[in-house]
Amino acid sequence: MFRKSLLLFFISIAVKPAMAQVQVADKIIGQVGNKIILKSDLDEMYNQAAKDNPAMPGDAKCDIFFNLMSQQILIEQADRDSVIVADDEIEGNLDNRIRNMIQQYGSKEAFEEANGGRTVYQLKDQYRTFFKDQAIANKMQGIIMEKVKITPQEIDAYYKGLPQDSLPPFPAxxxxxxxxxxxxxSTEVDQLAREKLEGIRKDIVENGKSFATMAGIYSMDGTKDNGGELSINRKDNLDQQFVAAAYRLQPGEISPVIRSKFGYHIIQMISRSGDDARVRHIIIVPEIxxxxxxxxxxxxxxxxxxxxxxxxxxxxxxxxxxxxxxxxxxxxxxxxxxxxxxxxxxxxxxxxxxxxxxxxxxxxxxxxxxxxxxxxxxxxxxxxxxxxxxxxxxxLNLKDDYAKIQAVALAKKQNEYLHKWINERVSTYFIRIDPDFQNCESVQGWTKPTSAKN
Structure with a gap:
């Protein structure tokens, strides 16, 4: 079985609850140039991967260690070759990852609580270097592997080399x-929808009705079960009319009725911090x-x-x-x-x-x-x-699944090439490996057995 893709284990632990766990006594287990790898980093990645995949192989820690060391080698090579990644690309990657995690947790507050009470801005500052290193390593990896191509003969050979009695099934x-x-x-239906929402807004603003309660009664989307509440970011892929109206509001303020491509809204600003905001809204959709x-x-x-x-x-x-x-x-x-x-x-x-x-x-x-x-x-x-x-x-067969087989065969060839590329250049880097990991098959020969000390 060929080694999984380099950087495969660089999962999004930097913005998952695992970061809030109690840290154990730490030590340096690897070093490439002036970059070090801590045991706590490896343990954290292993624990998160084991949580996602309970059937982790016995040598999974060696695989993670190999990937961590490989990332540092790629970063070192990128520095030698003057390969850089623009700051706005790194910020974009970091913002996207955090927005995805906030969506999974349901709100910015729940996400921050899961991460030990640290704010989004504290987490971004803490893990900006992590994402920068990852982006640089990925770019260097792409440069190295872009020259690797695969022929139809190699694809055919790869398929024939698979155990024919255990080929995976595929659904229709x-x-x-x-x-x-x-x-x-129709104009009449559209006007009725607007007037209905105007009436709801009047009950909230002039008659003191609760915005959250009214959202639960009248709003015509999934947020009604949460009092119309949602967390947004100015950079999210949202309707621009909705975004513009929301970010004009002060905390506690309620917008006039506005029209988006989905229907009519009123929005209440709950809180805002930079591009992040927590709002409530009520939407009335003119019915077709x-x-x-x-x-x-x-x-x-x-x-x-x-x-x-x-x-x-x-x-x-x-x-x-x-x-x-x-x-x-x-x-x-x-x-x-x-x-x-x-x-x-x-x-x-x-x-x-x-x-x-x-x-x-x-x-x-x-x-x-x-x-x-x-x-x-x-x-x-x-x-x-x-x-x-x-x-x-x-x-699985060549006739129906040629593109799938081609992609896997190419990935195998690319990873073998990258592994070979790294092994051929290991001697040109300053490398230290803790004795606990020197027996890992993937890093055999990278250092002399006594080259690392606790």
């Missing part, structure tokens, strides 16, 4: 495109009527007729008729954003799409359908689906 998958038409809300939906269905009927007759291509129809800007950016193809891939597993689709998949053949277009466009607000729209490809349940 499809590639699906869609042309979405969201009906325009069945008559509006039927008009869009008729429009899509004629679009489908043009598609079937060949009068217009799918890509042309997406550009001309789709009202969904996100799908326009992908040529109409539906992506699984967990994997950033257009390959979709049927069990992960929305109900309406999975039903259509059972009726379609590759190259066919569905009848126009009504579907839930936004599960949080329950808003509906119409669409035509297009099946670009389909793969039935199967075990």
């Amino acid at each position: 998958t499809v590639e699906m495109g869609q042309i979405v038409v969201t009906p325009k809300v 009527t069945n008559a509006d939906l039927q008009m869009s269905m008729k429009k899509l009927d004629s679009v489908r007729a043009d598609l079937v007759s060949g009068k217009i291509s799918f890509a042309e129809a997406v550009g001309k008729y789709s009202t969904d800007e996100q799908s326009k950016m992908t040529g109409g193809m539906v992506y699984d954003y967990n994997t950033n891939s257009p390959i979709l597993q049927i069990e992960n689709m929305d109900r309406e799409m999975s039903q259509a998949v059972g009726e379609l053949k590759v190259g066919e277009y569905s009848q126009p359908q009504i579907f839930t466009e936004n599960p949080q607000t329950g808003s509906r729209a119409t669409r035509i689906l297009f099946m670009k490809s389909r793969t039935e349940p199967h075990t």
